[in-house]
Amino acid sequence: MSTSSSTAAEREFKKEFLKIVFFVFAVLLICFSIFFVNHQENNEYIIETLELNGSAEEGDALFKINCVGCHGITARGLVGPDLHSITQRLNDKEIIKQVTGGLTPPMPSFEIDPVNMSNLLKYLHSLE
Numbered sequence: 001m002s003t004s005s006s007t008a009a010e011r012e013f014k015k016e017f018l019k020i021v022f023f024v025f026a027v028l029l030i031c032f033s034i035f036f037v038n039h040q041e042n043n044e045y046i047i048e049t050l051e052l053n054g055s056a057e058e059g060d061a062l063f064k065i066n067c068v069g070c071h072g073i074t075a076r077g078l079v080g081p082d083l084h085s086i087t088q089r090l091n092d093k094e095i096i097k098q099v100t101g102g103l104t105p106p107m108p109s110f111e112i113d114p115v116n117m118s119n120l121l122k123y124l125h126s127l128e
């Protein structure tokens with residue numbers, strides 16, 4: 001009697017244990033797929049941006065609207081740093097991440113489409 005009840009309890013425990021393992025596995029799977037999708041998108045955005053040949057004038061206009069408040073009207077720096085010769089210190093990929101990532105507060109993350117991002121890059125290259 002006691003053996004059969006302990007086997008039932010064991011079976012119940014195994015079931016619960018499997019449920020937990022399955023649940024943890026499912027959560028991990030979801031986390032990984034979200035990470036992977038984000039990663040892919042980000043790369044595609046960068047690839048698309050780098051394939052374009054932007055216009056420095058358009059980029060200048062964009063800069064005057066979005067960036068001068070912190071980087072100054074001539075990009076010589078204000079709250080944010082001087083951006084002259086920035087393209088010698090950071091590569092294009094790093095600049096794209098800086099502008100779209102929001103990784104260094106107080107600088108916000110900007111949602112810029114690849115065409116405009118490419119224009120901005122061209123403008124920043126023209127500052128050298």
Ligand code: HEC
Pocket residue numbers: 063066067068069070071079080081083086090095098099104105106107108110120
């Ligand atoms: C709210 C203020 C603010 C705005 C708006 C802003 N920035 Fe910044 N930016 C900063 C600050 C502050 C830093 C320095 C962050 C750090 O390194 O901690 C920075 C850093 C940078 C850097 C890296 C500089 C370096 O020396 O590493 C780049 C490139 C840059 N900004 C470009 C831009 C562009 C392009 C825009 C417009 C689309 C922009 N920023 C808008 C505040 C701003």
